[in-house]
Amino acid sequence: MRCAEALYTRGNKHFRTLEPYGITIAGSTTVVIRDTADLAAMWKNTTALSYDPFVSRMLIAFGISKCNVEKVFQSDPGSLMPKERKDCTLLHTENPRRKCYMHLQSEWFKKQLLPGDNLVRLQNDYLIYLRDVMNFDKFKSHFITYQGSDMDSPAVTVLLGKLSRCILSHCALRAFFGEELFQIEPDFAQVYQKWEDDSWKVFYNYPYIFAKDLHDARLRAIEALAQYYEIPDHQRHPCWLFRVMDRELEFVGLPRTDRAGMVMMICWAINNNAHYICFWMIIHMLCTPDILNTVRSETDACCTPDGSCKIEKLLEHCPALDGVWNEALRLYNASTAVRKAVTDCFIGNKIIHSGDQIFGPVRNWQLEEGFFGECARNFRADRWTKNKNLTRSKGFTPFGGGHTYCPGRYFAQRETYMFIAILLRRFELQVTDPSGLPILHPQVPPVEVNLPAPAAMRPVHDIYITLKRRAV
């Protein structure tokens, strides 16, 4: 069962039409969707098909007690509070439809992450941290494997995946929380990453004895977050969302570690995917110099003499970069749209019974020639420049859809583009061995299909690259 990809491939071969099919394991049925029209129907039916049971399971995996999970799904939570508290909480003052905490939180995601002032603040903060950290003297020793000794032409050899992950999380976590989180737990990013490495176990509810590292890292990260929220308000600098979440969860009645667990779950969404997508984008460029050169000339034109870059220009004037981004999102994404039937309903002609789970694995359509043209399983960034309408294809759903459509997609694109622009501007990159010896015909590593991925997929192994300061 761990290799869902193999299961879907077998199912797809066995059932030759695009009708949904069911798999029954230990008495519970999972219906697998293959047709994008059925996917759209699933997203649309928000009354019979619910996302909440999946979220509840995740919350329990983050250590939130069952009774507190019930509290965050309690509708109209403001009505249970005394008047003096009611008047201070968004759960009452800005909740005309009397939603439960969790559903209101989804609206706050959008307020923080969709284009607007809150997103601009976040991306500008991210860029400040990025400009500072993209220097040899700021690179952390744990991802450097070799340091050249030539003072005139300094060089470092690093693991590409580790570099992308460390830089992105360094900047994103600081943009979302401010520096204060790292004063409490200087290794917060590494502790989180240790948890993330094993986070696929979360889907199977591994108990402590079988996933000690996972649970220990979770408890340590949550304790750091709980301590962070104990710093007086004016001395810490969370983004708008994280300030509101902690305050409103306190109104709902959640204790400090459960509030911190809820925030950690969002840290997962923030961090887990973009660094893998950066890895795939960069390694494909390094293995195809033509693409690298085209992208670099686009991104260089968006960089400024003071070592920064213009975000809006990157988003609007870099078609080759867009192609690499879209192609990586398409090929290296194993996200699954999930819902659970709370009443009987239909998808197409198929009856879905209350209690059934519905799974829509995006690789069922993102690798289809019918949507993406020939060689749909191969990386061809130019398919996006040749067909400008491809991003609107029904088969392209890397960020999900419906009411759970990823609100972080704008931030993800911005952080990736800024990272790649500054990396290419400041450094010459080459695939090498661990001691910096060039590899003449580097190959893109295979993608890991044997571990479940919440969205972006990891490579089977990392790649060494050597960075030299670029003369510009």
Ligand code: HEM
């Ligand atoms: C390349 C990077 C990313 C990919 C591929 C990705 C993909 C996804 C997918 C597939 C979903 C589930 C949608 C569904 O079930 O319908 C999702 C949800 C979500 N994502 Fe992302 N995501 C990325 C980056 C981010 C970032 C950077 C953030 C935050 C800054 C973020 C925040 C969220 C949140 C909060 C949700 C839950 C939405 C809800 O339940 O209302 N994501 N993402």
